[in-house]
Amino acid sequence: xxxxxxxxxxxxxxxxxxxxxxxxxxxxxxxxxxxxxxxxxxxxxxxxxxxxxxxxxxxxxxxxxxxxxxxxxxxxxxxxxxxxxxxxxxxxxxxxxxxxxxxxxxxxxxxxxxxxxxxxxxxxxxxxxxxxxxxxxxxxxxxxxxxxxxxxxxxxxxxxxxxxxxxxxxxxxxxxxxxxxxxxxxxxxxxxxxxxxxxxxxxxxxxxxxxxxxxxxxxxxxxxxxxxxxxxxxxxxxxxxxxxxxxxxxxxxxxxxxxxxxxxxxxxxxxxxxxxxxxxxxxxxxxxxxxxxxxxxxxxxxxxxxxxxxxxxxxxxxxxxxxxxx
Amino acid sequence: xxxxxxxxxxxxxxxxxxxxxxxxxxxxxxxxxxxxxxxxxxxxxxxxxxxxxxxxxxxxxxxxxxxxxxxxxxxxxxxxxxxxxxxxxxxxxxxxxxxxxxxxxxxxxxxxxxxxxxxxxxxxxxxxxxxxxxxxxxxxxxxxxxxxxxxxxxxxxxxxxxxxxxxxxxxxxxxxxxxxxxxxxxxxxxxxxxxxxxxxxxxxxxxxxxxxxxxxxxxxxxxxxxxxxxxxxxxxxxxxxxxxxxxxxxxxxxxxxxxxxxxxxxxxxxxxxxxxxxxx
Amino acid sequence: xxxxxxxxxxxxxxxxxxxxxxxxxxxxxxxxxxxxxxxxxxxxxxxxxxxxxxxxxxxxxxxxxxxxxxxxxxxxxxxxxxxxxxxxxxxxxxxxxxxxxxxxxxxxxxxxxxxxxxxxxxxxxxxxxxxxxxxxxxxxxxxxxxxxxxxxxxxxxxxxxxxxxxxxxxxxxxxxxxxxxxxxxxxxxxxxxxxxxxxxxxxxxxxxxxxxxxxxxxxxxxxxxxxxxxxxxxxxxxxxxxxxxxxxxxxxxxxxxxxxxxxxxx
Numbered sequence: 001x002x003x004x005x006x007x008x009x010x011x012x013x014x015x016x017x018x019x020x021x022x023x024x025x026x027x028x029x030x031x032x033x034x035x036x037x038x039x040x041x042x043x044x045x046x047x048x049x050x051x052x053x054x055x056x057x058x059x060x061x062x063x064x065x066x067x068x069x070x071x072x073x074x075x076x077x078x079x080x081x082x083x084x085x086x087x088x089x090x091x092x093x094x095x096x097x098x099x100x101x102x103x104x105x106x107x108x109x110x111x112x113x114x115x116x117x118x119x120x121x122x123x124x125x126x127x128x129x130x131x132x133x134x135x136x137x138x139x140x141x142x143x144x145x146x147x148x149x150x151x152x153x154x155x156x157x158x159x160x161x162x163x164x165x166x167x168x169x170x171x172x173x174x175x176x177x178x179x180x181x182x183x184x185x186x187x188x189x190x191x192x193x194x195x196x197x198x199x200x201x202x203x204x205x206x207x208x209x210x211x212x213x214x215x216x217x218x219x220x221x222x223x224x225x226x227x228x229x230x231x232x233x234x235x236x237x238x239x240x241x242x243x244x245x246x247x248x249x250x251x252x253x254x255x256x257x258x259x260x261x262x263x264x265x266x267x268x269x270x271x272x273x274x275x276x277x278x279x280x281x282x283x284x285x286x287x288x289x290x291x292x293x294x295x296x297x298x299x300x301x302x303x304x305x306x307x308x309x310x311x312x313x314x315x316x317x318x319x320x321x322x323x324x325x326x
Numbered sequence: 327x328x329x330x331x332x333x334x335x336x337x338x339x340x341x342x343x344x345x346x347x348x349x350x351x352x353x354x355x356x357x358x359x360x361x362x363x364x365x366x367x368x369x370x371x372x373x374x375x376x377x378x379x380x381x382x383x384x385x386x387x388x389x390x391x392x393x394x395x396x397x398x399x400x401x402x403x404x405x406x407x408x409x410x411x412x413x414x415x416x417x418x419x420x421x422x423x424x425x426x427x428x429x430x431x432x433x434x435x436x437x438x439x440x441x442x443x444x445x446x447x448x449x450x451x452x453x454x455x456x457x458x459x460x461x462x463x464x465x466x467x468x469x470x471x472x473x474x475x476x477x478x479x480x481x482x483x484x485x486x487x488x489x490x491x492x493x494x495x496x497x498x499x500x501x502x503x504x505x506x507x508x509x510x511x512x513x514x515x516x517x518x519x520x521x522x523x524x525x526x527x528x529x530x531x532x533x534x535x536x537x538x539x540x541x542x543x544x545x546x547x548x549x550x551x552x553x554x555x556x557x558x559x560x561x562x563x564x565x566x567x568x569x570x571x572x573x574x575x576x577x578x579x580x581x582x583x584x585x586x587x588x589x590x591x592x593x594x595x596x597x598x599x600x601x602x603x604x605x606x
Numbered sequence: 607x608x609x610x611x612x613x614x615x616x617x618x619x620x621x622x623x624x625x626x627x628x629x630x631x632x633x634x635x636x637x638x639x640x641x642x643x644x645x646x647x648x649x650x651x652x653x654x655x656x657x658x659x660x661x662x663x664x665x666x667x668x669x670x671x672x673x674x675x676x677x678x679x680x681x682x683x684x685x686x687x688x689x690x691x692x693x694x695x696x697x698x699x700x701x702x703x704x705x706x707x708x709x710x711x712x713x714x715x716x717x718x719x720x721x722x723x724x725x726x727x728x729x730x731x732x733x734x735x736x737x738x739x740x741x742x743x744x745x746x747x748x749x750x751x752x753x754x755x756x757x758x759x760x761x762x763x764x765x766x767x768x769x770x771x772x773x774x775x776x777x778x779x780x781x782x783x784x785x786x787x788x789x790x791x792x793x794x795x796x797x798x799x800x801x802x803x804x805x806x807x808x809x810x811x812x813x814x815x816x817x818x819x820x821x822x823x824x825x826x827x828x829x830x831x832x833x834x835x836x837x838x839x840x841x842x843x844x845x846x847x848x849x850x851x852x853x854x855x856x857x858x859x860x861x862x863x864x865x866x867x868x869x870x871x872x
Contacts, residue, residue: 047711047747061345218705221668222765225697226719227689236718240709369784370755513653513811514856515868522865540784547859583789585818587841587857593796594789594818 058320065316071309079125086119090276099292109294111285113274117294120276121302127277128306131192131261132254138196143203144246148234150204151211162208169201173260174267181269188277191261191270199253203246210242244321252314255307262303278303330400332502332534333359333381333419337394340376340385340558351376351389353558359502363528363535365545365566368555369580374538377555378504381536382421383411399501417447420495424507426487429494430479437463437475440494447498462493466523485516489523496527502534503527510539521548542569542580554580557604576603614677615773615805616642616665621674623660623829634660635672636829647799647806649820649837651813651853656826658809659700662775665807666697678773693723696766700778702758706750712736712761713746719769731768738801739764739794756787760794767798774799776808780815792819813857817841825850 059065078085087106094114102109108117150161177194184190214220214237223237264270265279273280278299285296340352352373357364368374379385381396381403396404398419406414423429431439440462441455450458456475463471466489479487488508496503505524509517525548528535539545545552546569554562554577562574572578579597623635635657642648650658663669665676667687676683678694699705706715713732720728736746739760750758759779766774779795780788796819799806810816816823817837824831825847833847845851855864 044711044713044747047713047749051749057345218699218701219707222697222699222705222762223707223718224668225666225692225695226765226769227692227722228718232722237707241707369786515653515852518856518860518865518868521860522862525862525865542785543859547861580786583786585789585792585812585814587814587817587843587854590837590841591818593793596789596793597786 055320059316062316062319064312065319068309068312068314068316071305072313075125075129075306075309078122079129082122082126086116086122088116088119090120090123091115091274092119099288099295101292102294108298109292111281111295112288112292115274117281117298120281121278121298123276124278124281124299124302125306127188127271127275128258128261128303131188131195132257132310134192135195135199135257136250136254138192139200139203140246140250142196143200144207144239144242145234146200147204147207147209148211148238148242151208152215152234152238153230154215158208161204165201165204168197171198173198174264174269177264177269186269186272188261188271188275191264194264195257195260199257202253203249206245206249207239207242210245211238214238214241248314248318248321250314251310251317254310254314258303258307258310331358331360332399333357333536334395334397335377335381335393336396337392338377338380338396339390339392340373340380341390341392342388343390350558352380355555355558355560357553357560359534359536361501361528361532361534362551363525363537363549365537365539365549365552366555366560367539367542367545367552367580369540372555373558374540374555375506378421378506378536378538381504382415382419383408384415384421413447416443416495416500417498418500419502419504420498420500421504421506422488422492422495422508424510426479426482426484426491429491430487432479435476435478436482436490440490440497443494444497458497459493462497463490465496465527466490466493467519485512485519488512488516488520492520492523492527496531496533499531500533502536504536504538506538507540508537509544510541517544542577543584559604561603574603575600613644613680614641615644615646615679616648616807617675617677618661618665619675621661621664621672621676623657623664623669623672625671633829635664637674638826638829638831640824640831640834642805642807644805645803646822647808647820649816649823650807650809650826651811651816651823652826653811653853655828657829658826659777662697662777662807662809666695666775667691689723692771693769694771695773695775696769696771697775697777698759698762698766698779701782702755702762703750703782705762706758708750711747711749712741712753712764715761715765716768719765723769725769735764735768738767738798740790754787755783756790759783759787759791763791763794763798767802770802772803772805774804774806776806778810779808781810781812788815795819813840813853825853 059069092115094110097105097110097114098112100106100110106116106118108121111117111120146161146165150158173194176198177190180190180194220233220237223233228236261270262277262279262282265277266283268280268283271277271280273284281299282296285292285299289296335355335357338352338355338357339350342349342351355373355377357377366374366377376385376389380389380391383391385391393404396402398414403411403414430436437456437459440459441452444450444455444458445452448455460471460475463474468474468486468489474482474486474490479490482490492508503524508524509520512520524535524537527533537545537549542552542554546566549566552564552566552569553560554572554574556576562572562577564572569577569581572581576597579595582595583597585591585594618641619639621635621638622633625634638657638661640648650661652658660669664672670685672685683691716732716735717728720731725731732746736742741757741760741764745753745757745761750761753761776795780791783791792815798804808816808819817840820837822834822836823840825833825835825845827849833845833850835845835850839845840854843854845854852868856868
């Protein structure tokens, strides 16, 4: 606009918290970076891209986080492209080629039914990531909704919801899984259900604690003064702010979820043979662990790498997203 | 002033390097403080708080502090080791802040904290420290020092907590007290009370006081001398009584922008900032 | 001033508010009455804990734990407020750093109220209200952390005004701001009040600010109005009540002799 007016707005900014970014004269973005850091964004999307970019660039500065992100991205890619990457179908048996050591024909060797361990480990990524995703999709929204509702509404709603939370928290995960297996018959679905049922209370507590701090803030009072009802305030004002701590907590827990899923598989309560679940593979390989180590070793390595990746990513996300860590 | 100054700062600079850009909080500040009440006035972001904290080396570790020289009673503070700084902090220079919550330990009685502050700097018996603490509590005008001695921080009101913090900071007999917005969170009447205490301490003990505040009226009424900060520099220094003769357009604009009981105006004059004020 | 023919817009009668509840309930407001006519700006002045902000929270509906009689534009108002009520009454808070949602752009903050109240023509309304509060140049898609304190307070004012209220409650709107910014915001509020014919209550601890903004001023101490006077008397220093007189002395600045004269008023 008018040059005079523009200058005034700059000097007004000058004495306050600095706004990172370049001031450029023209209107047309010269480079995507200029677009992102334009002093006066002119669309909703530009503002959103910018805050996403700021989070990404903050994460980029921690090499461990980048490593974690790379591992998780790689796992996702493997899960997606498993049929292309695998040497053969995961359940294809070749009894003539039982328990072959790793070599040219089978990179990770073969198991007691002559199945290619490499292909099975690749396909196993699908199961583990699938369980993780399902658990996260169930647990995140439920925990957030229950925690935010309890924290915001308070009173008897809070008391009831929190006691329910306590009951679920008191259920031992493995015992509950046993019970579910007994009731529903074994399968990967039981593992998901058992983990989800015992995992959500932790998120409800995190969300509730955050909500209690947010409930009394002026911006929530302002939303009430605009006529917004409790549900709208919970969904639009409070949840976006609780989301980051829940996401951080989830990403740190993903490693644990992978371990529990594998543990259930190992005990025979999770995914059932012949499905190439890592825990189940270790379980069947443990019989010949001394002589044919590769049958159990490679699925174990996969579990290690996957949980390491999620842990590193979770730590990095916490540093970037969690306001208390700043 | 004829005597040697307590504190001499030459070309003090405080920077906060950031990933995207470096923030310069203090940009070349010269300041001399004697045994007087010096007020540093500025708005938020002027760098006034960074000055006080830079002197005591209480800035966050990311801050980069440089100076041409920084001398306290003739000795170089800039080159002092962290151990030397610890003996200077509390013993010779201390600081009172806006919120006593940060200075007072919530699980320790007021008396024990103040006595400990005394014992940390003087080799005396616990009994003598206790006596000195009770005297000090009386000096900051607690009517019942024994009771306050045994009470805990959460049992005190804002003004009482502030007085307890002053007692704790002053008990070791420092030569210079830096007060960073010590009364900003308090009601006017309590504010007056705290100022009277600070006034007496400075007068009776011959301390120097650096009084950092955003309230130019308050500083003008309370201090002997005023330094006005803008954009990390002192733009003007004058005697407190001569503030109405201030020359710098920033100082004048600041004074004009304050609504006053004794004068009714339709519109308050708005401070028009000028880029040239930032130039050295 | 108190023109008997003018319409009483806000009427408060014998308002009592207790905090806590039960036996150790601490009375925050103990029987306060006042009435405000159309277009007036009424000042409530007092120290912290005097109950002045509590009164605003009762009128706005944020505090439901009160007794007494409250009328807004002739209608008696209960403890629960309908959604429509907020199109009449809006409030600006003290702390511009806490009153804006930290993860929403200015645009989203302003849009929210329009969506809740199902108001049409939203783009134009947002543009217009931003222009009215002096944030015309590209502030619309910034986040609060990219704004200064004064700019944030302008956004908070815009958020209140976008619903086109008739009554604006101002809770220490400038006490968290620098004096130079305070001058800008006070000027803006005066101008908007006239232009939009708003009826306002201004709560402040600063006598000079209240005298500058308000025609009529009530001085509060410990939950009671101790004195009601007009700004001319306040300026002239003809307060009757000893508490008001002490406030006025404190407002005149530090004086060693005066500092010793302060007493607690119970």
